[in-house]
Amino acid sequence: MSGEPGDEVPGLDVPVGMFEDIEDLKAAVARLTAQVTALTGGGAGQQGEALADGAADDEAAGGDPEDEEGDPPFILLLDSPEYDDELRGLIEWVEGVLVPGYLAEPSADARWCHLWADHTVAVARLHAVWLAWQELTDPASCGYTGPSVWHRDHLDPALRELRSPSGPFTACTKGEYQIAHRLPGLVPSAWNTEA
Known part of the structure; x- marks a missing residue:
């Protein structure tokens, strides 16, 4: 039957780079699978099996599970x-x-x-912006x-919040003749029931 005209395999011109892209996608899927497995607590099987499988996936993906902890x-x-x-x-x-x-003269x-760095809110917002950067x-x-x-999505909204007239720097001024620095007071918390 292989000699019949309808059985011929058509010639496909596949770019060589496509095979590299497919391998990159396979590696990315393996990395994501390993991350999901690690975040969801492993999967079925004994603990040793899950660790061995996760280590194998990380090695196949070119990653090291300890690198994720370094983030x-x-x-x-x-x-x-x-x-x-x-x-x-x-x-x-x-x-x-x-x-x-990015910061022009304050006004x-x-x-x-x-x-x-004394303002916890500023540290939190700026750290988030830095991580995104x-x-x-x-x-x-x-x-x-x-x-x-x-x-x-990150810098502009953070600066609007930090530098707004109602932001954490409201009472802080640094001018030619005046420097004032005041941290906001602590808000009472329902978690603290000290009497």
């Missing part, structure tokens, strides 16, 4: 000395990139506190539109 979590969830290390990195970024590049409508300024992972997304 910095949100700064307010850290304790010392991790908090201090993360804050040092954040201060370097804010003072080296954000302040000179009554756009406040900025030179002691911003680290991810969205890498063309390898986000393409060339990442910086635009970072500006629109």
Whole structure:
């Protein structure tokens, strides 16, 4: 039957790069599968089997399970000395990139506190913006539109909140003749029932 004209296999011109793309997609699926497995607590089978399978998936994906633990979590969830290390990195970024590049002269409508690291709300918001910046300024992972997304979705809203007249820097001023720095008071919490 193989000699009949209808049994011929058509010639396909497949670009060589497509095979590389398929392999990249397979690796990405393997990485995501390993992450889902790790986040959901493994899966069926004994604990040793789940660990062995997860390690095999990570090796196949070119990843190391310990690398995932190295990603910095949100700064307010850290304790010392991790908090201090993360804050040092954040201060370097804010003072080296954000302040000179994005913050014009402060005014009554756009406040900025030179002691911003004393304001917990500012640390939290700026850390979130910094984490997004680290991810969205890498063309390898986000393409060339990442910086635009970072500006629109992260930087602009955070600066609007921080520098607004009702933001955390409301009572802070730094002028030619006056410097004032006041942290907001603590709000009573329902969790604290001290009498």
